[in-house]
Structures are given as C-alpha cells and as structure tokens.
Amino acid sequence: MTFSKTTIGRRGLIKGGAALGVGLAAPTFFDSRSFAAAHSGYLNAPTGKSVTLGFNVPQTGPYADEGADELRAYKLAVKHLNGEGDGGMMNTMMIDGGKSALTGNGVLGKKVEYVTGDTQTKSDAARASAKSMIEKDGAVMITGGSSSGVAIAVQGLCQEAGVIFMAGLTHSNDTTGKDKKANGFRHFFNGYMSGAALAPVLEKMYGKERKAYHLTADYTWGWTQQESIQNATEDKGWETVQNVLTPLATTDFSSYVAPVVNSGADILVLNHYGGNMVNSLTSAVQFGLRDKVVNGHNFEIVVPLYSRLMAQGAGENVKGIFGSTNWHWSLSDEGSKAFVQSFGKEYGFPPSQAAHTCYVQTLLYADACERAGTFNPCGVVEALEGLEFDGMGNGPTLYRAEDHQCFKDVLVVKGKENPDSEFDVLEVVEVTPRAQVEYAPDHPMFAGGDLGECNPGA
Amino acid sequence: MFGLSRKDTLLLIFVAIITFAAPILMNPFPTESSLAQFNAGYPDLMQRFVIFGIFAIGFNILFGLTGYLSFGHAAFLGAGSYACVWMFKLLGYNILPGIILSVIVSAIFALAIGYISLRRSGIYFSILTLAFAQMSFALAYSVLGTDMFGLKGGLTNGETGLQVYNSDPQIFHSDSAPDLPHLFGIPMRTTEVVQYGAWEFQFNVGFYFCAVVMLIAFYLSIRIFRSPFGLMLRAVKTNQNRLNYTGVNTKPYALAAFVISGMYAGLAGGLLSAMDPLAGAERMQWTASGEVVLMTILGGAGTLIGPVLGAGLIKYFENIFSKINEGILKGWFEFLPDTLGDAVVWVLYFFTGSGWHLTLGLMFMLVVIFLPGGLVEGAGRLFGIGRRKKKTPASKTQAAE
Numbered sequence: 001m002t003f004s005k006t007t008i009g010r011r012g013l014i015k016g017g018a019a020l021g022v023g024l025a026a027p028t029f030f031d032s033r034s035f036a037a038a039h040s041g042y043l044n045a046p047t048g049k050s051v052t053l054g055f056n057v058p059q060t061g062p063y064a065d066e067g068a069d070e071l072r073a074y075k076l077a078v079k080h081l082n083g084e085g086d087g088g089m090m091n092t093m094m095i096d097g098g099k100s101a102l103t104g105n106g107v108l109g110k111k112v113e114y115v116t117g118d119t120q121t122k123s124d125a126a127r128a129s130a131k132s133m134i135e136k137d138g139a140v141m142i143t144g145g146s147s148s149g150v151a152i153a154v155q156g157l158c159q160e161a162g163v164i165f166m167a168g169l170t171h172s173n174d175t176t177g178k179d180k181k182a183n184g185f186r187h188f189f190n191g192y193m194s195g196a197a198l199a200p201v202l203e204k205m206y207g208k209e210r211k212a213y214h215l216t217a218d219y220t221w222g223w224t225q226q227e228s229i230q231n232a233t234e235d236k237g238w239e240t241v242q243n244v245l246t247p248l249a250t251t252d253f254s255s256y257v258a259p260v261v262n263s264g265a266d267i268l269v270l271n272h273y274g275g276n277m278v279n280s281l282t283s284a285v286q287f288g289l290r291d292k293v294v295n296g297h298n299f300e301i302v303v304p305l306y307s308r309l310m311a312q313g314a315g316e317n318v319k320g321i322f323g324s325t326n327w328h329w330s331l332s333d334e335g336s337k338a339f340v341q342s343f344g345k346e347y348g349f350p351p352s353q354a355a356h357t358c359y360v361q362t363l364l365y366a367d368a369c370e371r372a373g374t375f376n377p378c379g380v381v382e383a384l385e386g387l388e389f390d391g392m393g394n395g396p397t398l399y400r401a402e403d404h405q406c407f408k409d410v411l412v413v414k415g416k417e418n419p420d421s422e423f424d425v426l427e428v429v430e431v432t433p434r435a436q437v438e439y440a441p442d443h444p445m446f447a448g449g450d451l452g453e454c455n456p457g458a
Numbered sequence: 459m460f461g462l463s464r465k466d467t468l469l470l471i472f473v474a475i476i477t478f479a480a481p482i483l484m485n486p487f488p489t490e491s492s493l494a495q496f497n498a499g500y501p502d503l504m505q506r507f508v509i510f511g512i513f514a515i516g517f518n519i520l521f522g523l524t525g526y527l528s529f530g531h532a533a534f535l536g537a538g539s540y541a542c543v544w545m546f547k548l549l550g551y552n553i554l555p556g557i558i559l560s561v562i563v564s565a566i567f568a569l570a571i572g573y574i575s576l577r578r579s580g581i582y583f584s585i586l587t588l589a590f591a592q593m594s595f596a597l598a599y600s601v602l603g604t605d606m607f608g609l610k611g612g613l614t615n616g617e618t619g620l621q622v623y624n625s626d627p628q629i630f631h632s633d634s635a636p637d638l639p640h641l642f643g644i645p646m647r648t649t650e651v652v653q654y655g656a657w658e659f660q661f662n663v664g665f666y667f668c669a670v671v672m673l674i675a676f677y678l679s680i681r682i683f684r685s686p687f688g689l690m691l692r693a694v695k696t697n698q699n700r701l702n703y704t705g706v707n708t709k710p711y712a713l714a715a716f717v718i719s720g721m722y723a724g725l726a727g728g729l730l731s732a733m734d735p736l737a738g739a740e741r742m743q744w745t746a747s748g749e750v751v752l753m754t755i756l757g758g759a760g761t762l763i764g765p766v767l768g769a770g771l772i773k774y775f776e777n778i779f780s781k782i783n784e785g786i787l788k789g790w791f792e793f794l795p796d797t798l799g800d801a802v803v804w805v806l807y808f809f810t811g812s813g814w815h816l817t818l819g820l821m822f823m824l825v826v827i828f829l830p831g832g833l834v835e836g837a838g839r840l841f842g843i844g845r846r847k848k849k850t851p852a853s854k855t856q857a858a859e
Contacts, residue, residue, distance in 0.1 A: 059811070115781070117781060118811070122738065122740045123618065123619040123736065123738040123740065124619070124736075124738040125740075127734060127736060128502060131501075131502035131734070132502055132777055132781070135500040135502050135649075135660070136500035136502075148618075149616075149617040149618040149619070152618050153619050153621075153736055156736060157734070160647075160735075174618070178610065179618070179621075218599070218617065219617030219618065220617065220618045223604075245600065247600065448610060448625070450623070450624040450625060452624055
C-alpha cells in the first residue's frame, strides 16, 4: 500500500468537484425524455417537426440484393409520404372501403425522416442495429427483414422496447405463428400459403405419383416452409424421399446436390431464397438434373418461394420452374401499375416483391397513425387489427387481428421461357384466391404463440 | 488500496472515472448538430463497450500472459449467453441467477475444451480451440436448434436465437416484477435521459450494472497480473521448455488461465443476455472469436487496459461507422462541385457503411506495423513517457511459440 494521499487528494478533488458540479447543475436543465414519454404515454414520442422511422435491412450476406431493393422502396415511400414524387400507391390505396387518410403532408403533420441499418442477416447484429435506432435516433417504428430469423428476433425486441415492427420480407410460419407479437405486423405471405397455393398447380403439372427430395435452408423459414410444402404435396399423393438441411451461409451446394441423383427422387424442392437459391439451382442444373428421366418422369425442380431478383440472378436456369410469390410487377391492377411506374421513374427498373411488401407496410403504418391520431403503438395496433384494405397490388386484403397476418391472393409463377427483357423473367400461372390459402389462427403449424399485450414502452 | 500498488490504484480509479462518466464523455456533440452522428453515448453501445471489455480482459489473461492464442473464445461467450437466457426462461427475469450460471457453465466448458486443447501449444492449440468453437457453433446453430426433448426449438432455437416466451415456466416470476430482465425489481432497460442545454445524456441502469461488473473484473485481472500466479503464467509464455526442465509442471497453470479467461467470456455472454434477452448462435462463430483477438492486439496484448480500449474501438466502428450511409456522406460534401463531390462520396463509401470492415482492417494493419504494442504503446509515445519503455519491457507483445 504505497498510497500518496496528497497526489490523489488533489486530483480526486478536481475531478470529483467537476463531477459534482455537473451533477448539481443537471437538474436545473432537467427535461428528460422519460418525462416526455410519461406525458405522451409512449416511447420516442416525436416532439419536433419530424418523426423518425428505422429501416433495418440486410446490406451484406446472402440476402443483400433483397435488402438493397427494400431500402429503395422505403426511400420511395418516405418521398411519397412527404409529398414528393407522384404519390404512387397513396392514390390507389383504399382503407375499409374509403380513401386513405394520407395526403402527402408527412404523417400527422410531421415530416417523415429515416435512419438505416445493416442486419448482416444475423439476429444479434440486427437487434444491435434496431436498438441503436430506438435508443440513439428515437425511431418510433422499425421495419425490415429479408430473413425470418432476423425478423423474429427484431420483432421480439420491438415488443420489449415498445415500438411497432412492420415486418418486411419474412416468409416463415413462425413470424405470425409461435413467435407472433402484439407490436409486430406482417404483410408478406407465409410458407403455409405457398404450400396451399402451389400444391394444386404442381399436381396438375406433374401428377400424383411423385417422389420429392427437399434441400432446406437451416433456419426457421426453411423448416416451416419445408413442413408446409411437404404436407401440402403429400396430401396430393406425393412422397417425400428426404429432407436435407443446408446452413444459411453455404455458397457451394454441389455436395448437397450430388446425392439427389441416386436418391430415387424425381422432384427436387429447393427451400432456399436469395443468393442461396441462385447457387443451389445453378448447381442442380449443372449436375444435369433437369435432363434426367427418373421413374418414368422428367426430373423437375420446384422453388416454392420465388422472387424476380433471384430469377434474374439464376438467369437461364429458372426457365419453366414453378414457385409462388407475394406480388409481381407485371400485375395490371391500378395499385401495382402506380407503384411500378413511380419506382421505375425513380430507379429505372421494376421493383421486386421485397420492395413491394416494404413499401406497402410503410404506407399502411403511416395510414394507421393518421387514423389513430397518434404514433402510440397501442393506437397503431388498434388501427391495423382487422383492417380491410385494397388497391395495394394484392386485391382485397385483411390484416387479421388474431395473429397480425395479412390474408390475400397468392401468385403461382413460372420461369418464363422467352423473356422480353432482363426483368421479364417470371410469368404468372395462376392467382390463387384468398379463400384457398386461409387457415385457422390455431392451425398446428402456427400454434403455441401468444400475441401478448401491445407495449407502448412507457 | 485494495492491495494494489500506487500505479495500479491510479489506473483502476482512472478506468472507474472514465467508465462512470461514459454517458457524458461518449456524447460530446449536441443532439441536433451534424456531428451527433459520431455520438456513441446510447445505452446499447455503451453496454457493449463494457461487456466486450470484460471479454477482452479475460482473453488477455490467457493470451497476454501465457501467450496461448485461443481462436475459440466465442464458444464460452455463447455458452454463457444461452445459460443466462435459460435461467430467464425457467426461473424468471432476475439477472443474478442467469449470470452466475453462465459463469459456471462456461467454466465447465473451458475446463473440458482446455484440458484437451492444452495438450498442444502454438498453432496446434489455436487450431484445436478453433475446431471446438466451430463445433459448438454448429451444435447451437443446427443440431441443438431443432425440436427435441419435447422442446420446440430445442436447446438453442437455432438461427432465430433463444428467447423468452410468455408460456415459459418462470417459476419465480411474480406479477409485481417487471416483464424484462431486472435486478431485484429494477429493470435493466430503465434509462434516465437528461437534457443539458443542447446536449442529451442517457444514464442507463443496465450500463451501470455492467460497468460495476467490469470494474470488478478489471480489478481481479490486475490482481492476477501482479500475483505469483501471474508471474508463473508469464514464465510459461517466455520459455515453457525451461520451466519443464526445472521440474515445474506448467499444464495446471495454463489450464487455470484458460478456465479463468473462459469464465470471463461466460460472464460477458451472460451480461449480453441480461441486457437483451436473446442468445443467437452467431455469437459462437469464428468471426466472434477472431474479433476478441483483434480487440486484444489492437489495444495492446499483455497490458492491463489495452483490451478494454481495443474492445471499445472495434465496437465503435461496428456501430457508428457502419451507419454512415450514402445520403449522409452526400450531405457532408454538398459544398463541393457535383462531379468532385460524387467522386469523393464514391471513394469514401467503400470505407463507411457496410465497408466499415475495410477501415478497421487498414487501421489494424497500421497499428500492428507501427505500434506493435497496440493503442497503449501509441498513447505512451504520444504522451512522451519514455521511462515506461525502459521500466516495463514486459508490456511488449511477443508472439506465442
């Protein structure tokens, strides 16, 4: 104990004095945000002339392409909300049979601003990014996705923190099933709906006596989609030979594709998305799977969740391959046309389904705030639950109150044989009506969840 | 004080002051100013600073003292995280049982992995630890993440990450207790936001809890560094063969150091879960193991405060630089003519946003080449403390055998 009292005393006195001074002076300037929250009743209540939204998308990793397109859509939505550009879907949007409350004057008279973050397609990084948006930037709503694992993780965070989560591209049954949350909403369709829409078409095209081999991305989305497709096709008489799980970070799928050849299967189902699907499909085609004849059938490949971005990435290989999608830019309803036009004018190419769902979610959130008259999450939840809307590209749509899932028509698509342009790679085979893809909230594939109470965070 | 030399006491007090004043020091720019972008004083990031500080302090006990370079420390971080969330699920949201269990679990993990890995030294040891960590990652990500033992999502819930559901038992959870991690009723998320003129400071309960834990961890690490045990660890680093020839069995010492640093990692993992009750498998990935190596080397391996500095720097880059997007860059260079401005933005964009790794990589290169002693050496040179060099050559990094 060689402790010199004088040195530490002097230094300590100065430092301690400074700290004490700050501490004593602080209350005179006291105006805490928690104080504001207590008065407005919810977290991050906007006090100035603007309101901040958080766009949390993957900018790196296997879903980076989707993330980039989502971000474009968000920026476009913000422009439209603030009255710039041509207004896009704001002009076609119908809420409960009437016009939308949005006028292009921001939301509730406040200019919409945004912050962006990179989820890295990792739950931890996504939560850190969302937290910084909530804690540092004061965001009242977080939106984004492109991986169901991430979407579920961030949805959980938003529930705990007390802000709204508008899910972007997330297709796992769990997002509005066992992991559903009161503060979270999903416009995108899910694995069950893909199965219900796709199975009848597959039966018609390929017959009843088929043996399917599944390659599945190893996380919540892959599992639930695989389960959904397996159930739906087995109902039609198909047999499932095997299901092999592949890690999300895989880039070389040849070792997974090789065993398919000798498995006796005559259908390969690729439960992959984004960069994964591009690589696994290319690999499967290189192995010559599509030229094979097994059990007297032509060997076929199915990609249950399709997107235009992936189809473009896979190029020639997607021709004639069936899948399902939430939305496609070639639809000719008013809403889709308005959106494709303003997106095209802004960026020079048509939007993807990821862009569409993110754009729609942002407008739906803004409209809900207008109708609720507040940004308070509980008000927004009330305004969105049980909402019937139209004119957003999918026909009449319901936001079901029991699980915060949207119910709407599902598109069955096919890789186009003779594309007119580099964007024209998918053709719509069938629009599956909403009634065919509906299910009860307590369906076994969705059971076990609990919405809980809405949390305003204060 | 506390059995420390005067110099170490001053260091401890210095670190304590910096840590406790962090909410103020990290927010040097007024909220509305354009530089507010660089403020780091929000709870989540400050919590990460101190938690990864603990992780790096622990790693330094192994790497800095014995020279054994472990590439698998993230496995202990992850194990600690999962243990803590499981306590939340089973017992309730009080963080103490979770954190205690996470230290115990990671100690057991470290004992098992260390016992096998320490049969080899040098690069073989590094590869063994890496292999174990990747095995743990694969287990957590996939094998233990599917439905098993009647548990939906298994032990780890795979890629989604382990979280607490309303249907979990939480046997000690009472209605009066908050529905999120808390310490005897005080929620970790509670933040007091204070406006001081144009500045805004956030004082967060969770951060101060972590800060106190880090100071205790830091104090223990000083004691280990200065103890006969620490001296023995340094001897292991300098020349293990010579020790063996003189009849000293070095393995128990190395194993003890390994377990202690594993416990530090588990503590950090437990705290991560206590601040945010979700444990993801990617915490165990090799990149996470590599990160703590970077932190330690960047800050200065074998020094007391270096790892904490390194942890802070890397987390700062990850969270602040990665958020500088094209729009913000354009805003900065508006004053330049259009073409020139666009060119500057184009170049800089490689180094910010998702390109933050590039900036970090360049900085790491510069530090390793010009300041092999890390930031601590840099600070020493900056303040012209020549005597430090002469007196404590031990603080220089030496590669592991």
